[in-house]
Amino acid sequence: MPQPSPLLKGTLDVLVLKALSWNAMHGFEITVWLEDHSAGHLAVDDGALYQALHRMEERGLISAEWGITENNRRARYYRLTAAGRSHLRAESASLVRYARTVMAILAERRA
Amino acid sequence: MSRLRIVLARFRGVFGKNRAEREFEVEIRFHLEREIEKNLALGMPPVEARRQARVSFGALEAIKEEHRDGRGLRWLDEFVADVRHAFRGLRHRPVLGAAAIVTLAIGIGANTAIYSAVSAVILRPLPFTDPGRLVMLWEENPEKGWHLNVVAPANYLDWKAETPAFKDAAAYFAYPNTLTLTGSGDPRVLSSYSVTGNFFSVLGVRPERGRGFADNETWRTGSRVAVISHRLWQAQFGGSDAIIGKTVQLDASSYQVVGVMPASFRFPATDADVWTPLAWDPAVRAQVFFRRAHYLRAIARLKPGIPLAEANAELQVVVKRLQRDFPATNRVMGAGMTPLQAFLVGDTRTPLLVLLAGVGLLLLIACANVGNLLLIQSTERGREAALRLALGARRGRLIRQTLTESLVLSACGGMAGLALGWWGAGVLGAMQPGILPVDHIGISWDVVGYVVAIATASAMLFGIAPMLWIGQREPGDVLKDGGRGSGASRRMRAWRRGLVVSEIALALVLTVGAGLLVRSFQRLQAVNPGFEPNGVLAVSMNIPGARYDSAAKITGFYAELLQRVRALPDVRSAALVSSLPLTGGVGWTSDFTAAGRGPDGYGTEVAHRSVSPDYFRTMRVPVRQGRDFTSADALGGAQVVLINEALARSYFRGQNPVGQRITFDRVPDSSSTWRTIIGVVADERQAALSTSTQIEMIQPETQAPSTFTNLVVRTSRDPLSLVPAIRATVKQLDPTIAFNSAQSMNEVRDQSLARARFLMTLLFGFGAAGLLLASVGVYGVMAHMAASRTREMGIRIALGARASNVQWLVIREGMLLTTGGLAIGLALALAGSRTMTSMLYGVTPTDAATFVVVPAVLVMTALTATWLPALRASRADPMKSLRTE
Numbered sequence: 003m004p005q006p007s008p009l010l011k012g013t014l015d016v017l018v019l020k021a022l023s024w025n026a027m028h029g030f031e032i033t034v035w036l037e038d039h040s041a042g043h044l045a046v047d048d049g050a051l052y053q054a055l056h057r058m059e060e061r062g063l064i065s066a067e068w069g070i071t072e073n074n075r076r077a078r079y080y081r082l083t084a085a086g087r088s089h090l091r092a093e094s095a096s097l098v099r100y101a102r103t104v105m106a107i108l109a110e111r112r113a
Numbered sequence: 114m115s116r117l118r119i120v121l122a123r124f125r126g127v128f129g130k131n132r133a134e135r136e137f138e139v140e141i142r143f144h145l146e147r148e149i150e151k152n153l154a155l156g157m158p159p160v161e162a163r164r165q166a167r168v169s170f171g172a173l174e175a176i177k178e179e180h181r182d183g184r185g186l187r188w189l190d191e192f193v194a195d196v197r198h199a200f201r202g203l204r205h206r207p208v209l210g211a212a213a214i215v216t217l218a219i220g221i222g223a224n225t226a227i228y229s230a231v232s233a234v235i236l237r238p239l240p241f242t243d244p245g246r247l248v249m250l251w252e253e254n255p256e257k258g259w260h261l262n263v264v265a266p267a268n269y270l271d272w273k274a275e276t277p278a279f280k281d282a283a284a285y286f287a288y289p290n291t292l293t294l295t296g297s298g299d300p301r302v303l304s305s306y307s308v309t310g311n312f313f314s315v316l317g318v319r320p321e322r323g324r325g326f327a328d329n330e331t332w333r334t335g336s337r338v339a340v341i342s343h344r345l346w347q348a349q350f351g352g353s354d355a356i357i358g359k360t361v362q363l364d365a366s367s368y369q370v371v372g373v374m375p376a377s378f379r380f381p382a383t384d385a386d387v388w389t390p391l392a393w394d395p396a397v398r399a400q401v402f403f404r405r406a407h408y409l410r411a412i413a414r415l416k417p418g419i420p421l422a423e424a425n426a427e428l429q430v431v432v433k434r435l436q437r438d439f440p441a442t443n444r445v446m447g448a449g450m451t452p453l454q455a456f457l458v459g460d461t462r463t464p465l466l467v468l469l470a471g472v473g474l475l476l477l478i479a480c481a482n483v484g485n486l487l488l489i490q491s492t493e494r495g496r497e498a499a500l501r502l503a504l505g506a507r508r509g510r511l512i513r514q515t516l517t518e519s520l521v522l523s524a525c526g527g528m529a530g531l532a533l534g535w536w537g538a539g540v541l542g543a544m545q546p547g548i549l550p551v552d553h554i555g556i557s558w559d560v561v562g563y564v565v566a567i568a569t570a571s572a573m574l575f576g577i578a579p580m581l582w583i584g585q586r587e588p589g590d591v592l593k594d595g596g597r598g599s600g601a602s603r604r605m606r607a608w609r610r611g612l613v614v615s616e617i618a619l620a621l622v623l624t625v626g627a628g629l630l631v632r633s634f635q636r637l638q639a640v641n642p643g644f645e646p647n648g649v650l651a652v653s654m655n656i657p658g659a660r661y662d663s664a665a666k667i668t669g670f671y672a673e674l675l676q677r678v679r680a681l682p683d684v685r686s687a688a689l690v691s692s693l694p695l696t697g698g699v700g701w702t703s704d705f706t707a708a709g710r711g712p713d714g715y716g717t718e719v720a721h722r723s724v725s726p727d728y729f730r731t732m733r734v735p736v737r738q739g740r741d742f743t744s745a746d747a748l749g750g751a752q753v754v755l756i757n758e759a760l761a762r763s764y765f766r767g768q769n770p771v772g773q774r775i776t777f778d779r780v781p782d783s784s785s786t787w788r789t790i791i792g793v794v795a796d797e798r799q800a801a802l803s804t805s806t807q808i809e810m811i812q813p814e815t816q817a818p819s820t821f822t823n824l825v826v827r828t829s830r831d832p833l834s835l836v837p838a839i840r841a842t843v844k845q846l847d848p849t850i851a852f853n854s855a856q857s858m859n860e861v862r863d864q865s866l867a868r869a870r871f872l873m874t875l876l877f878g879f880g881a882a883g884l885l886l887a888s889v890g891v892y893g894v895m896a897h898m899a900a901s902r903t904r905e906m907g908i909r910i911a912l913g914a915r916a917s918n919v920q921w922l923v924i925r926e927g928m929l930l931t932t933g934g935l936a937i938g939l940a941l942a943l944a945g946s947r948t949m950t951s952m953l954y955g956v957t958p959t960d961a962a963t964f965v966v967v968p969a970v971l972v973m974t975a976l977t978a979t980w981l982p983a984l985r986a987s988r989a990d991p992m993k994s995l996r997t998e
Binding site for chain 2 (some may be wrong): 028029030033034047048052068075076077090
C-alpha cells in the first residue's frame with residue numbers, strides 16, 4: 003500500500019459529512035469508512051476527527067446520541083441533519099469545482 | 114443550533130464539566146478498543162497493537178484538552194479557574210487578604226452610606242405625578258432684599274388665571290400651623306397646613322380614602338373640612354373607614370374629615386398631620402393687604418411639552434401687568450419659578466456633595482493602601498510569575514489572573530462595604546437633625562449599582578500596579594537575581610513612593626475639609642445669642658381661637674397663666690414671647706417710619722415680636738435705655754414699643770430713640786397708628802446663631818395679642834423638671850390646651866447648632882479614617898523600604914556609623930515624600946475648599962489656622978510612621994543583616 007497522505011486542510015469536514023450521508027456512524031466506523039473508500043490513500047488523524055465532529059455538532063450540521071453496537075457496547079452515533087445535508091451538497095460542489103480547476107491548470111503542458 | 118443554544122451549551126460545558134468529560138472519555142476509549150481489535154485482527158502482537166492504536170490516536174491528553182477547550186467558553190473557563198486561584202491565594206495569606214478587605218470595606222461602606230443619603234434626598238424623584246412638570250413660584254423684591262420669597266395671595270391668583278402655560282397652580286400657607294385635636298382622648302397637638310382647594314390635584318396625588326378638597330373650598334364655604342394624614346388616621350382613629358364624614362374638634366371648632374392621604378404623601382413637611390383649606394373670605398379678594406401680605410408658597414403644574422423658559426416668559430408678562438396696575442404694592446415686585454425638586458433640595462445639595470467628595474477621597478486612600486498590599490504580594494510572587502512566563506504562559510493570561518484577583522478582593526470588600534454602609538445609612542438617617550427632608554435612608558437598587566460600580570473601579574485602580582508590574586518584568590531577570598534585582602527594585606520603589614505621596618496628598622485634602630468644619634463649628638458655638646439660655650424652660654402652645662375670640666379674652670388668659678406660673682415653687686421669673694430666639698422665625702416684617710422724618714425717611718424689613726413684661730429679665734437680655742414693659746402697658750392703653758440695639762444703631766444713629774414715635778407704615782396717613790418708643794434692648798439672634806440680628810420692634814403682648822405663644826420660665830432647678838407642674842397649671846386653667854413642645858433654651862440652642870455639628874462630626878470621622886488609613890499605608894511602605902535597606906544599614910553600622918545616622922537616612926526619605934505629598938495636597942485643598950464656602954461660618958475657605966494646623970498634624974503622623982520602622986531597622990544586628998541575602 004502506498005504511504006497514506008494527510009488530508010488537505012478543510013476537507014475533513016466534508017468527507018465526514020459524506021460518510022454520514024450513507025449511514026449514522028460512530029467515530030471508529032467513520033475512520034474505517036474513510037480508509038476503505040480512499041483505498042488507504044488518506045490518513046485520518048483521530049484527534050482531528052473528533053475535533054471536527056465536535057465542531058460540526060455545535061454548528062448543527064450533525065447530531066449525536068448514544069447507542070448500542072452489535073457487540074452490545076456503548077458508542078456515540080453521529081447522523082446528518084437537514085442543515086448538514088445541504089451543507090454537504092454545497093461544499094462538495096465547490097470542492098469538486100476547485101479540484102477540477104486545479105487539475106486543469108496542473109495538467110497543462112508547456113508547448 | 115441558534116447562537117443562544119451554542120452559548121448555553123458552552124456555558125453548561127464550563128460548569129457541567131465532569132459529566133461531558135466523562136462521556137467523551139467513554140467515547141474515546143471505545144474507539145481505542147476498536148483500533149486495538151483491528152490491529153490484533155491484522156496479526157499484530159498485543160503490545161504492538163496497543164501501541165499502534167495509541168499512535169494513531171495521537172496524544173490522548175492533548176485531544177482531551179482540545180475537546181475541553183472546544184466544549185466550554187475558554188475565557189469563562191479560565192475566569193472560573195482564576196477566581197478559584199484567587200480564593201486559594203487569600204486563604205494562604207489571610208492577614209494580607211483581611212487587611213485589604215477591611216480597608217476596602219471601610220472605603221466602600223462610607224461611600225455607600227453617603228450615596229444612600231444623596232440618592233434619597235437629591236436623586237429620588239418627588240412622589241407626585243409627573244414631578245418634572247411642577248415648579249415652585251416665588252416673588253422677589255430687590256429693594257428689600259427678598260429673593261425666593263413667599264407669595265402674596267392676590268398675586269398668586271392673578272398668575273394662576275393669566276399664565277396660559279400653567280395647567281393649574283396651587284398654594285399653601287408657608288408656615289406650619291398647629292391645631293389641637295380635642296374630644297377624643299387627651300388633647301393632641303397636630304401639625305397642620307392650610308392649602309388651596311386644588312392642592313392635591315395639582316400635585317397629582319389622590320387620597321386613599323374619601324376625597325381631597327374642591328376648588329371652591331379655597332374660599333370660605335360655611336363648613337369646615339379637613340384631610341388627615343395616613344399616620345394620624347392609624348394612630349388616632351384606628352385606621353377605621355368610619356372617619357370619613359365624621360366631625361372632629363380642632364382648636365375648638367368643628368371640622369368634617371373628608372379624606373385620608375396615603376402614607377407616602379408627606380408634603381409640605383414629613384410631620385404634616387392634617388390639611389385644611391385656606392378658606393379665604395371672598396370679600397378680601399380686592400383688598401390691599403391681600404396683595405401686600407406675603408405668606409404663601411405657590412406650586413404650578415406646567416402644561417405638557419412647555420419648557421420652563423417659555424412658561425417663565427409668560428409669567429413675566431403677568432408680573433409686568435401687576436407692576437403697572439398695582440404700583441402701591443407691586444411696583445418692584447418680581448417673580449420667578451424654579452423646578453420643584455431643585456427648590457426643595459436647595460440647601461442640602463452642597464453639604465451632601467461635599468460629604469460625597471470626602472468619602473470619595475477616603476476610598477482613593479483605601480485603594481492606594483490596597484494597591485500597596487498587592488505590590489508586596491507581587492514582589493514575592495515574582496519568581497512564580499517568571500517561571501510561568503518562561504514555561505510559555507501567555508502574559509495576557511497572567512495579567513488577567515491578576516485582574517481577577519483584584520476583582521475578587523473588591524467583590525469581598527464591596528459586599529462587606531455594602532453591609533457596613535447599610536448600617537451606616539440607617540444610623541445616618543436616625544441621627545440627622547432634620548437637615549435632610551426624608552425621615553429614613555435605606556439601601557435601594559441604585560445604591561447597590563453604585564457599590565458595584567465603585568468596587569469595580571477600585572479594583573481597576575489598585576490592580577493597575579500589580580498588572581503593570583507583571584506586564585513589564587522579563588522572566589530572565591527575575592530568575593537570575595532571585596527576584597530582587599536592582600532594576601525591579603528601582604521600579605518598585607518608584608511605585609511605592611508614588612503611592613505614599615498620593616496618600617498623603619489625599620489625606621491632607623480630606624483633613625483640611627474636616628478642619629474647616631471644625632473651626633466653623635467652634636466659631637458658631639462661640640456666638641453670643643444675646644440671652645442667657647441656662648436654666649430657662651420654653652413651652653410653646655396654642656390657645657383655641659374659637660373660644661378666645663377677643664383680645665380681652667386672650668390677654669386675660671395669659672395674665673392668669675403668668676400669675677399662676679410665677680407662683681410655682683422654684684420659678685424665678687416667667688414671661689411670654691411670640692417667637693423664641695434661635696428658632697428661625699422673625700414673626701412678621703413691615704416697613705416703618707418715625708415721626709418727623711421726611712417721605713424718604715422710612716425703613717423696611719423690621720421684624721416684629723410681642724412679649725409680656727419680664728421677658729427680658731427672664732432671658733437676661735439687658736435693657737440698654739429706657740424701660741421694659743410693665744402691666745401698665747395694657748390693652749387699649751397708649752401704644753408703646755421697644756426697639757433693639759440693631760435698629761437703634763441703624764435708624765436712630767446719633768439720636769435718642771426713647772420718646773420718639775413710630776408707625777408701621779412706609780408713608781403714614783390718617784389711619785396709621787403711632788407708637789411711642791419706651792426703651793432699647795440688647796440684640797438677640799432671632800433666626801439662628803449664624804444669622805446676624807435683624808432690626809426689630811417689640812410690642813407688649815397685651816397690645817398685639819396672639820393665640821400662639823411661648824412661655825419662658827427661668828428656674829433654679831433643671832428646666833425640664835418643671836414641665837409637669839406647668840402642664841398641671843395650664844390644665845387647671847383650660848384642659849383643652851396641649852403643649853406644642855417643651856424644651857430648655859439650651860436644647861433650643863443645641864438644635865440651632867445641630868446641623869453644623871452633624872456635618873462636622875461626619876467629615877471629621879471621615880478625615881480621621883482617612884488619616885488612619887494613610888498613616889497605616891505610609892508605615893507599611895516605609896517599613897518595607899527600611900527592611901529592604903537592612904543590608905546597607907548593616908554595612909554602614911559595621912563601618913562605624915551610629916544608629917541615629919542610619920535612622921536619619923530612612924527618615925529623610927520619608928520626609929521628602931511627605932513634603933511632596935503636602936505640596937500637592939495643599940494645592941488641591943486650596944483649589945477645592947472654595948466649594949465649601951456655603952457651609953462655613955466665620956472662617957474663610959483659606960483659613961490660615963486650618964491650613965497650618967492640619968499639615969502639621971499630618972507631618973507629625975508621617976514622621977511617626979517613618980520613625981518607627983527606621984528605629985527597628987537600625988536596631989537589627991549588623992552581622993545578621995550582613996548575612997541576609
